[in-house]
Amino acid sequence: MTDPIKAIQTVKNRLARLAALQALAAMLPPLILIAAVALGLTALGRYSWERWELTISAHTVRLLQIGLLWAVVVGAVAAAVFALVSFRRNEDPIAAAELIDLRLGCRQEVLTLATLAGSAPASERSPLFPVLWRRAAQHLDRLDPVRAFPFQVKQSLRQAFFLTVCTVGLIAAGISVLLAANKPPLAAEGRQLRRVAREIANSATGDAQTQKLAARLRAVADTLENPNVPPESKMEQLASVQQQVKAQQQRRQQEAEASNGKSSAKGNGKGSQDQGEGKEGSGQGKQGSGPGQGKGGANGNGSGSGSGKNGKGEVQLAQASRDISKIQARLESEAKTKSAEQAGGKLKARAPRPGEQPDFAKLEKAGSSSNLNQFKSNHGNNQEQGNTQRAEQGQPRRDFGSSKGDTHLGEFPRPGNFERFYKTGEHGEPLDVKNARYVLFRIPPALIGAGGGKPVVDNDRSAATVPYANLPLKEERIAADPDERQLVPPRYRDLLR
Amino acid sequence: MGAAPQARPEDRLAEFREVFTRVEAEVGRVIVGHQPVVRKVLTALFCGGHVLIEGVPGLGKTLMVKTAAEALALSFKRIQFTPDLMPSDITGTQFLSEVDGRRQFEFKAGPIFAHIVLGDEINRATPKTQSAVLEAMEEHQVTIFGATHPLEPPFFVLATQNPIELEGTYPLPEAQMDRFMFKVVIGPPKPEELREILNRTTTARPYEPQPVLDPQHASEGIEQLKVLVREVMTAEPVERYAIGIISSSTPGGPGAPPEITQYLRFGPSPRGAQALLLCAKVNALLDGRVSVGYEDVEDAIIPALRHRLLRNFQAEAENVTPESLLELVLKKLKRPRS
Numbered sequence: 001m002t003d004p005i006k007a008i009q010t011v012k013n014r015l016a017r018l019a020a021l022q023a024l025a026a027m028l029p030p031l032i033l034i035a036a037v038a039l040g041l042t043a044l045g046r047y048s049w050e051r052w053e054l055t056i057s058a059h060t061v062r063l064l065q066i067g068l069l070w071a072v073v074v075g076a077v078a079a080a081v082f083a084l085v086s087f088r089r090n091e092d093p094i095a096a097a098e099l100i101d102l103r104l105g106c107r108q109e110v111l112t113l114a115t116l117a118g119s120a121p122a123s124e125r126s127p128l129f130p131v132l133w134r135r136a137a138q139h140l141d142r143l144d145p146v147r148a149f150p151f152q153v154k155q156s157l158r159q160a161f162f163l164t165v166c167t168v169g170l171i172a173a174g175i176s177v178l179l180a181a182n183k184p185p186l187a188a189e190g191r192q193l194r195r196v197a198r199e200i201a202n203s204a205t206g207d208a209q210t211q212k213l214a215a216r217l218r219a220v221a222d223t224l225e226n227p228n229v230p231p232e233s234k235m236e237q238l239a240s241v242q243q244q245v246k247a248q249q250q251r252r253q254q255e256a257e258a259s260n261g262k263s264s265a266k267g268n269g270k271g272s273q274d275q276g277e278g279k280e281g282s283g284q285g286k287q288g289s290g291p292g293q294g295k296g297g298a299n300g301n302g303s304g305s306g307s308g309k310n311g312k313g314e315v316q317l318a319q320a321s322r323d324i325s326k327i328q329a330r331l332e333s334e335a336k337t338k339s340a341e342q343a344g345g346k347l348k349a350r351a352p353r354p355g356e357q358p359d360f361a362k363l364e365k366a367g368s369s370s371n372l373n374q375f376k377s378n379h380g381n382n383q384e385q386g387n388t389q390r391a392e393q394g395q396p397r398r399d400f401g402s403s404k405g406d407t408h409l410g411e412f413p414r415p416g417n418f419e420r421f422y423k424t425g426e427h428g429e430p431l432d433v434k435n436a437r438y439v440l441f442r443i444p445p446a447l448i449g450a451g452g453g454k455p456v457v458d459n460d461r462s463a464a465t466v467p468y469a470n471l472p473l474k475e476e477r478i479a480a481d482p483d484e485r486q487l488v489p490p491r492y493r494d495l496l497r
Numbered sequence: 498m499g500a501a502p503q504a505r506p507e508d509r510l511a512e513f514r515e516v517f518t519r520v521e522a523e524v525g526r527v528i529v530g531h532q533p534v535v536r537k538v539l540t541a542l543f544c545g546g547h548v549l550i551e552g553v554p555g556l557g558k559t560l561m562v563k564t565a566a567e568a569l570a571l572s573f574k575r576i577q578f579t580p581d582l583m584p585s586d587i588t589g590t591q592f593l594s595e596v597d598g599r600r601q602f603e604f605k606a607g608p609i610f611a612h613i614v615l616g617d618e619i620n621r622a623t624p625k626t627q628s629a630v631l632e633a634m635e636e637h638q639v640t641i642f643g644a645t646h647p648l649e650p651p652f653f654v655l656a657t658q659n660p661i662e663l664e665g666t667y668p669l670p671e672a673q674m675d676r677f678m679f680k681v682v683i684g685p686p687k688p689e690e691l692r693e694i695l696n697r698t699t700t701a702r703p704y705e706p707q708p709v710l711d712p713q714h715a716s717e718g719i720e721q722l723k724v725l726v727r728e729v730m731t732a733e734p735v736e737r738y739a740i741g742i743i744s745s746s747t748p749g750g751p752g753a754p755p756e757i758t759q760y761l762r763f764g765p766s767p768r769g770a771q772a773l774l775l776c777a778k779v780n781a782l783l784d785g786r787v788s789v790g791y792e793d794v795e796d797a798i799i800p801a802l803r804h805r806l807l808r809n810f811q812a813e814a815e816n817v818t819p820e821s822l823l824e825l826v827l828k829k830l831k832r833p834r835s
Binding site (some may be wrong): 094098108109111112113114115116126127128129130131132135246 | 506507510645725728729730731732733734735781784786787788790791792793
């Protein structure tokens with residue numbers, strides 16, 4: 001006959017081992033997954049670049065790999081601790097006895113034996129205790145611990161699946177955040193342009209020019225998203241496409257006017273009841289409904305429908321024009337901000353106010369001079385003299401951003417904005433406007449030059465002292481490895497080849 | 498019959514089961530149906546408790562008890578409770594007698610001096626009379642004029658009360674209800690059972706129950722079986738389960754569902770827990786086990802606790818029964834560790 005206490009101990013040990021194993025089994029797959037992701041992150045990044053043009057910088061990838069490997073180490077330690085805790089927690093003979101009761105269907109007899117066996121001395125036990133011992137032994141005789149308490153594969157798989165899904169979710173979320181952070185600037189603007197291009201292409205009447213314009217808009221969107229294209233080139237392309245959009249708008253307007261003229265002529269010819277053509281095709285995107293009411297319904301309907309589509313297309317063209325203008329404005333403002341930062345940040349964060357000029361205000365504060373013109377001439381002459389000296393010495397000029405008109409490659413003149421603002425009464429009598437709700441200004445029809453429209457020779461214009469020519473650069477191959485490598489998007493690879 | 502305490506435990510167990518099942522069978526030959534009621538009555542007898550039976554007249558309550566007494570070969574007395582019944586009518590009284598020319602007070606025992614006492618319609622007597630019986634139930638003795646008269650074991654009271662015709666009755670106070678181990682409700686018989694009742698009672702030769710125990714040693718034999726019941730073992734988790742049931746049935750107790758707090762004024766007393774565990778022990782013995790299981794405890798909950806839950810006005814107005822509340826407790830309470 002089986003010793004019930006020993007049998008309960010055996011089951012207890014088995015349950016503790018199983019609990020530890022199941023804890024390990026539940027935590028192992030997520031750890032393996034994390035390790036695999038850490039080791040395959042580079043390949044994964046390459047694939048995502050090939051497939052979706054999404055990538056993470058190499059430095060971040062390295063940091064992420066180290067972090068994930070550390071997570072594996074910490075997870076392994078946590079799994080070991082968790083397994084140990086599970087082992088200890090399941091090392092309970094009372095719990096084991098209760099499980100045996102459940103498995104064998106004996107109503108808490110093994111549990112009672114396990115509870116009473118070690119709790120009270122034999123003399124204080126119930127006279128019925130031997131009966132309980134024998135009955136428990138009989139029950140335990142038919143217990144095979146390995147069969148009765150197998151390794152719960154399903155439960156382990158369920159736990160492991162849950163943990164793995166959580167891990168995958170966390171890793172995916174983290175990588176998504178890193179990918180989103182690595183997106184090129186102006187991506188939103190590129191998307192906006194693509195959306196406009198799609199709408200134009202979908203709503204077009206099918207003419208080749210509109211489709212061409214849509215394709216051109218898409219190309220500009222690609223250019224905008226490309227960080228290697230300089231901002232000046234982007235601005236040029238935007239201006240070019242803006243012109244195309246406007247040209248298309250004009251063409252549409254002319255076509256609409258022509259068709260309106262035709263249809264009104266037809267309506268007038270048919271009779272006085274053909275009215276209402278004026279409502280159709282007014283550029284609001286509505287379907288023409290007026291002509292259908294008259295006698296000449298067939299003709300009127302055809303023209304009405306066409307004009308409606310034209311109207312819709314015009315709305316989208318106007319929308320595209322507005323969007324392009326917004327993008328241009330944004331690029332300009334960014335360029336200004338950058339140049340202001342490069343210039344030392346003097347003009348940053350404060351717009352000039354009437355009667356104020358930054359350099360001049362500084363001079364006024366210093367009390368050296370209050371004559372603006374004198375300051376201008378002195379300032380310009382000093383700068384020009386310095387440039388001449390530098391050119392003679394073979395050094396680069398320092399007139400970047402001047403208003404003298406002499407530009408070099410990549411240098412643009414900066415407008416002097418101080419002349420646009422005057423103090424009250426500085427140039428002529430000030431306007432005395434009081435209690436006026438509206439003030440009407442009349443802009444002169446044409447600007448009248450200071451010299452009365454006569455050509456003036458500018459002898460003071462600075463001229464280049466060092467001749468240069470736009471010769472092609474000498475082809476040269478550098479044997480040294482590049483300092484950094486940059487991934488080339490698939491759509492540019494053909495260009496490079 | 499009646500195994501000595503030094504007999505083998507297995508023999509004692511077998512004897513208990515035999516006595517119980519034979520008495521149950523004898524009663525079953527007279528009383529049609531109501532097997533659960535018979536079992537609870539016998540359980541209370543072997544636990545040393547008393548039973549309150551609630552049911553309309555004519556369901557065979559008196560016959561059931563009388564038959565059980567005959568089967569157990571125990572003395573049986575019946576008291577019909579009426580409003581004019583006096584305590585001395587139950588307990589007995591001293592009367593003046595003359596023996597050898599000398600006058601002396603002699604004690605005349607009342608009907609309470611029997612092994613099995615049936616208190617019929619106990620709620621019709623005045624509280625003073627009721628308390629005379631209830632004191633005897635608790636103390637197993639009667640004190641008259643300063644003299645204490647012990648009641649011969651096994652002393653078993655079986656009181657009945659009628660749930661209808663409540664006018665002019667004195668419902669038992671809660672404190673006195675608590676002294677009954679079980680409250681058993683007898684329902685009307687089913688049509689098949691009624692047919693069997695008619696067959697048995699309207700024929701010429703009604704069945705006479707045979708005594709299961711030796712009439713000379715019946716009381717000793719029952720006392721030994723009562724000892725056996727108390728020797729049944731209970732594991733600590735099972736005890737905690739029983740305690741959990743009691744505390745969950747107490748308003749504001751740990752683990753009590755909100756309905757208990759909403760509908761009850763008071764929960765069961767420790768006597769309720771004792772009744773629960775003793776009944777569970779008898780259930781285990783009848784199942785051939787010497788240790789109590791969770792199911793044994795669950796089986797005893799309703800008869801042992803239903804009369805110990807004191808409902809409030811809201812529960813009575815909404816017709817929330819103690820049985821439904823106990824079932825709710827049972828549903829919400831989890832077994833330890835499982």
